[in-house]
Amino acid sequence: MFYHEKREGFARAGKIEIDGRTIATPAMLEVKEIPEWDFGLAPTSLKFLNEELYERLKPQNEEVEVLTSLHLLSPKQLVQTFEETGKKPVYAASSALPSNVSLLVYLGADLVDNVLAIAKAYSGVFLMGEIEVQVEKLQRFPCNCIHCQGKPVDEVDNLYETVARHNTEMLRMEVEKCRRLILEEELRNYVESKVKLNPELTSALRFSDVLRDHSVFPRFKKSRCNFSATESFNRFEVKYFFNRALECYQPFSDAVLLLPCTARKPYLTSRTHRFLRSKVKINVNEIIISSPLVVPRELELLYPAVNYDTPVTGYWSDEEISFVSKWLKRFIEKGGFSKVIAHVTGGYRKVVERIENEIEAEVVYTANDNILSDESIECLKREIEGYERVDLYRRIIDHMLSYQFGISWNGEVKGRYPDLELFEGRKRLARVDRIYGMLDIYEDIAACLLEKNIYTVEIGDFDVKGTIFAGGVVKADENIRPNDLVVFHNSSIFGVGISAMSGREMAESERGVAVRVKRKFSL
Template sequence: MLVKRFGLAKVTENTISTPALWRVDDDIKFEDGYFIFPGGKIEKKIFFPPEIGEMEIKLNNDIYLIPNIPTMLKDTKSLVRHTFELRDKLGYDKLFYAPGTPPHLFPIMVYLGYDIFDNSQEKLGNYSLVGKVEESSSEFSEFMIRQVKIALQEGKLRELVESIADNKSKEILRLLDMKYYNKVEMFWPIWNRSLDAVTLDSLHRPDIKRWIFRLKERYEKPKWAKHLLLIPCSAKKPYSESKSHRLMREYIKSTMHEIILTSPLGLVPRELERFYPAQNYDIPVIGHWYEEEKKLITELLQWYLEKFQYESIVAYLPENMKFLESLLKEYDATMIWGRDLESLKNITRDIGYHVSWKKVLLENFRILAKFQFGCCDELFNNATIKGRFPRINIWRDNDRIFSYNQEKGMLTLAATSAECLAKNKKYTVYIDDFYPEGDVFAIGVIDATPEIREGDEVAIVHDGEIRGWGTAKMCSYDMIYQRRGKAVKVRGKIKI
């Protein structure tokens, strides 16, 4: 049963829990030409070497042995392409056993979607030309598989993979980032507790690229936003709770639309600062920008300034961000380099533009709805906000349409907003003819719209009728193809 995914990597629990390490002579045995492995003592006669053209060996309905992994590792592009060909053919729910994988490559191979490994590489060290020598341990294999399990449990497999100083591991990772983003991203959760962007490879993480793509596809600036203020990020997240940003706000004397410039996200509108990964990421800070980071920020800011117009632009940025100076000049921005808060106060006071905080907050939630769902922002027309942080609800005509989850920076659904999603055929799970008494499991799902990721808010529908709403515990692919496991944690349902 599927428990958790991070991209192609998955945690499963059943007869065999994965990721798994099978030990030669203990878990794996060869007797009378038969291959005996864990999981119900199923036997399969395997011929070595595999027949020409044999791409996979079915061990049972769930597990496939993928032969010749050590040989395929010599050609990274072929290995990755071959893996996706098998996945597209057999399904992304099957367990892949990769015998002979070197232990230091366990993390990247799990990231690539392999589930079961063995210690045969270490066992080979027990033999010489004169036969078996003194027994060696499998401690390294066991250590590496243990590290992978811990990383998956903590949501840090990507960080572990990036930390492996190995050319082959980096080749596979970069191929996945560059050429297979869509296949990896569809299994990547919409939220994670933390994101440590510790290397330049982090710039190409699926959740980072998804943030940038979503900005370009869904984001629109607030209707009240007439004057733009560009400011730096802070170590503390969300930015608004940092000492530097709280101090800065004391000197901002007009209603300014604040955009935070940062790596690895490029830019973060203030109204989205709690949406993953904006309040969850951390980076090493040394006061130096690498060229890749400069390029990311410059290109994204240029896109933003070309798309959205303002009456005035003010840039309050540190000296080490002067690489943006020529771009800002093109848009007649007023630039303040360093920490001249008095200049910030004087310039924003002269702008003299003020909008009520209640109006700003409601519009900011509308922008969040558009960013999160790509639709249903029209529900905010004539809406009102009730409550105080962190317990905020949005109402319209005595009907609660959304609540706000401050921890995740996301809106949560109510009946009206769930109906809106279903009408737009977005973030909707289609179930068999039943009214959920508890959570919805994969066996009861007929279909699901393709944009759903684990952690998304979803509507639950049967034959055009809303049956409930809640939080996706699987992506849409798994909801459709898995037969076991929780698909939606139901938070609200229609009573019959």
């Protein structure tokens, strides 16, 4: 009954069949559309008071998991409730308002209803988006929807019914937004801003980041990461990037150059980094300091380093300095560098100063107020002259292969940065996919992954077109996350595609999109 289209963390877009109608999810059901599901005899909150009683009184439905009145739960209970949901579509009944619905969807709600929006109306509350206004304080409806039409409030006959209809439309719009945001992989950016209106919602997001299993979260995404909130530091993609980058980082020189980030990504295409490289031959390791990221040059084409934005004011909070310096320290330790050349100023310099005495390497600062001034550049030159030339593009591709697949490959790197490609003779092996911040691969590397049995999806013996559905999947690598590049295969063909769900979901689901096919080859 549920048809999966796309995952965005815990949230998903899909289609659900209700009483013969197909509805795109996440969706808001109007009260009159709610099928005869069992709502149980107790709200979900009873679970936290008396679990045994709740088990007896809770809703029992084959097709859908009904949770009720979630707005009554504490932030931690809310997160625990979603963590314990199973494979069935989740219906958060009598729980949603425009202020909290994006969080409910983020946590995993597929369906909500307009019960609370109606209840608000009958208690005299007119919803202006997430803002609640007492209707008696209004002279005219500040809205031109089909129900309000900007009418003077005292001229409306059935006032509460009109407000209920209007409130419903406000909620519907918010749910529709969530669906668009899931398809564009942008939901997290939105939720981070939305929860700021209410400390309880903010707490729930923080609990979710810490308490939940994130195995359905993607490693690579096409959307830009907006690191605008403190919660941005706790995102799955930030943690994953740091941990994986540390595992894969293979420095080559005994010195490391620290540089500030740039607004333009990848950093190497920025005017500042290009100018520096035109003046100074940089043949040592480079690490770029940003907030919250710390990015070795070799990893700058990977998500989220390749596509993020962060507010730049020149002022760094103490929290930012300690977060960033902690990770910088770990990269410096991993490199075992004996010399750190910090070509940074302002807050970036404070990050280095914070750990200066904690690392074994000698730290040299080479920039005065302006990292591009003649004086700063002369000073930098003196510190990093005499190193042998290295092939940076080759190192970038090597690190991407290692980060993404844990493999290495010879071959020749061609192309104009950042559109690098790996060739063997005239045969293309891989190319940088800048949209997702990963490598796209071709026949030879796909065959290698198939042999190693990593990122593989075994499918039935049918003709493969644009999409592979979960029903056609026989077996899938459990390590697969949504948006991973995967290798599908059956007895006659194999090929490369992008996963739309996790490996476990592919194997367990009967319906929905599993893999979007990019290219196929005969065995």
